[in-house]
Amino acid sequence: MLEIHDMREHLWINPQHTWEDYRKRRSLSDIKLIVVHDTENNINDIKIANELEIKNTALHPMGLPRIRFHYWINEAGEVYLCNDLENVTWHSHLADKKSLAVALVGDYDKQEPKKENLKILEVLLNKLITELNLSRKNVFGHGELKLYLNFTRCPGKNLIKYVKQYRKIGRMV
Numbered sequence: 001m002l003e004i005h006d007m008r009e010h011l012w013i014n015p016q017h018t019w020e021d022y023r024k025r026r027s028l029s030d031i032k033l034i035v036v037h038d039t040e041n042n043i044n045d046i047k048i049a050n051e052l053e054i055k056n057t058a059l060h061p062m063g064l065p066r067i068r069f070h071y072w073i074n075e076a077g078e079v080y081l082c083n084d085l086e087n088v089t090w091h092s093h094l095a096d097k098k099s100l101a102v103a104l105v106g107d108y109d110k111q112e113p114k115k116e117n118l119k120i121l122e123v124l125l126n127k128l129i130t131e132l133n134l135s136r137k138n139v140f141g142h143g144e145l146k147l148y149l150n151f152t153r154c155p156g157k158n159l160i161k162y163v164k165q166y167r168k169i170g171r172m173v
């Protein structure tokens with residue numbers, strides 16, 4: 001059983017705005033893709049990671065409403081739910097409206113993902129594709145979505161290979 005820490009009521013929200021100020025809530029059936037990201041850092045405390053994202057003004061001068069990811073997994077393998085799945089967050093440009101963001105903490109150009117965390121990611125992806133009526137073929141690494149104008153190294157060369165393997169055979173490890 002996968003333990004998921006539901007942080008939706010507990011994370012600090014940017015008082016300036018919420019996701020709904022920008023994009024209407026969607027229904028779950030609008031979700032067609034699951035996008036895997038890394039965080040390019042080693043911040044493993046969800047509250048600190050959230051505040052940093054809000055203060056990161058690169059994406060918006062007033063800061064993000066809150067952390068971009070729907071699901072966030074730290075290096076200890078703890079899984080956190082950070083946003084309603086119906087919230088359209090900013091994480092994959094033109095694919096935002098139809099996709100869900102799952103992030104693994106770390107920089108996977110520089111480090112290797114831990115086997116145990118790949119397993120946790122796999123179990124989470126399995127759960128999500130079942131609940132959302134998708135298939136493993138709907139799971140992509142962020143930088144693979146070039147069609148939606150995502151030109152990024154995310155989620156890193158050491159993680160993307162497992163995402164591709166998952167899409168192919170439904171397993172990461």
Ligand SMILES: [Zn+2]
Nearest residue numbers: 037038142154
């Ligand atoms: Zn990304």
